[in-house]
Amino acid sequence: MSVASMSMWCRASCRASSLSLLVGGSTGPLLGGIHNNALVRTLSSSSASAAATPAAAAAVAPEEPPPVEVFVNGESVQVPKGVSVMQACDAAGVDVPRFCYHQRLSIAGNCRMCLVEVTKSPKPVASCAMPIMPGMQIHTETPLVKKAREGVMEFLLANHPLDCPICDQGGECDLQDMSMAYGSDRGRFVEEKRAVEDKNLGPLVKTVMTRCIHCTRCVRFATEVAGVHDLGVTGRGGSAEIGTYLEKALTSEMSGNVIDLCPVGALTSKPYAFTARSWELRPTESVDATDGIGASIRVDARGHEVMRIVPRLNESVNEEWIGDRGRFSYDGLRRQRLDAPYVRGEKGAPLRKATWKDALEAAAHGLRSTPSTKLMAVAGKLADAESICALKDLMAMYDGQNLQVEGVTPSSDAADVRSSYVFNSTLERIEEADAILLVGTDLRKEAPLLNSRLRRSAVYDCVPVASVGPDVDLTYPKKDLGDSAKAIDDLLSGASAFRAVLDGASKPAIIVGAHVLSRPDAYGVLSKCVQLANDVGCVSGDWNGYNVLHECAGRVAALDLGFVPGPKADVATAPGFVYLMNADDEATLASIPEDAFVVYQGHHGDAGAARANVVLPGAAYTEKGATYVNTEGRVQRTKRAVPPPGSAREDWEVVRALSEVAGLALPYDDVDGLRVRMAEVSPTFASVDSVQQSTIWLNGSTYAASKGSSKASTAPFTSSISNYFQADVIGRSSKTMARCVETRGEMYAKTHDVGSTLGELGEPSAHPLGD
């Protein structure tokens, strides 16, 4: 077992102790006292101001104690001091059944399925909650253990309904699987089974609470990882129930993860309910393209349809969680799709279905007949690297230099130095930061997975977090420094108290939200941020704490490929021909003049297609093997899980075909050739699944050319995402996402009716919902 996962475990146990006090549940009694220091820190952190000195966190940096030898079924294994018996068994490769234990959650020790025998203990012990002792003899295969586990299973099944044939968890249910090993072939109970009323947790999570075995994984996830105190246990013993107490939907942006965590069919996916059985699905390992994090996902498809999306394990990106948009917006992949090319006859006429030949000819004519100074291309939020590269090369052949990335104020400086636009510290190492400043971002909407990492730092390691930007509830304490560039000036001048915290930190980090990039004064603000990063020592040795958080999957690739205006591009000239590659933003469309000839390439009939003169249908991220670069600069590749609908094609092929019809063919005719070209443009594309660190950090000269022309204004910072669920065309086409927005809206209205009493109770105000 790796050292990393052990330290993870120590954190978990520290959370265990805090849980025992906070909810008074039955917790690991033996481990409760081990991390008293951690407990005190944890509890004080919630009341202390966010500006606690980072020295406190640094002072208790653990030293590695020597490993301890224990024996599992007679085999010797070396494990770090203080781990649990279950961890030792895992390290020895011995499987111990479990329901309540989860390596990323605190220890509850309440299902008793993990019983093992240890020498000198008269009774079997719950291995997840029992720390090892040097020389301990652990036995997992004895008749006593088997009998004890069978007893536990019998009690669990006593009240569990026998509805596996109609249960969505069937086929992937821990309880079902373990009953094969430990279940009895007949029941001894004649009493009536207990029944529990189902709870309404909103449009995403379906409940059948009679199936619940009270492992409390869902409660611990909500409280510890998601940071929302929505779920809890009410009642005791036979009348214990999991629920929200007052009926309300889960308010987390990562609530769907409780579905994966629930070991039985009590919590299942509402949109997926009764649509497929797990064994009918064809899994494809892919990458999420609905946000800038690029979580590893598995796309489960049946026939030509995506049936569901679930996370895959990837420690350096998403651990094992994904956000609700990535998980549930897949039904948007079936609606509003562009399945054929369209051409608009003349101005004002409606779009009409056309053949590929006609559509490409119309687009090629527009491209050829426009003078090069009036050509413009926009790389949108969902565009993949292959098509961006092909489009850039195509525009270069026609000397179209006005290239823009959606959501970035056009500037020839924007893509110069890679360290100026990626999340340099990487997602994994941001947890090493000991002071964090957020600029112009609402992490909860832009990157819920990153937010949960920051929550871990802020709550369990007491890392001070401050924010210049929207005043929102991030689920952990943070200091609000204001919402305009003035607050950054105060930090620069030292007038702000948080400056001392950043100065005192050994690994300070600044996270700049994508909103900043889209402001007219972007480069003024960015140069201030870079200046601050230099002043507080964000960049030293192998630590670069200057981070730009992108909220969409397409942007870093576009910047890596240098999709920026060239020297002859006059951004002010009204373009006569515009190529929109997956670009649907209002701001983009508003900048296009009435009489421009617009070609839209993309997969959904949304705003971009509505404005277009020619529509070229492309493939969505589940339908192509395409490259996306996440906010860290990690190059990742999706796989085709289902074919694109109708006559839609993979996006780079469309650009290649257009280049040929227009008369100057691009020099590559297969995807490998194109990828070689991408690696030539930016060698980072040569290594898939890894982050190429950008070590060149040009102190302050990064925005040399454009900072003078854009002075920071006093306009308030907001988030780049105002509506989490409908941030992209897929979300906007999804019924499930629409339901989420509706539910959140209703809840918002409700909480605001009773706002006064909640206010007195000091409740945090409701998260600004999908408004």
Place this chain on the structure above:
Amino acid sequence: MASKLALNAAVSELRFVLCQSSPSSAGTREFVSKSYEAIKKANPRLPVLIREAAGAEPSLFVRTAPQGVEKRLSLANLNAADVKKALESLAK
């Protein structure tokens, strides 16, 4: 110095490719770190892309309008002064 780095007006993109650590990239690294600002000053609207990847051969790419033709020059083992010369030979 700045005036010397003014490049041909037809140049539409400069790209420096280098490795983060290899000695053969050291000169290129030194050149871009020191001269980036000067290049930018002399050619304010020219994208000067600096891209690093482990093991990449240090190279210079110059793209010129109007056909977008790209020329590449290897910068392996060149020192900063030679990199400057290479840039001038390709982009002046």
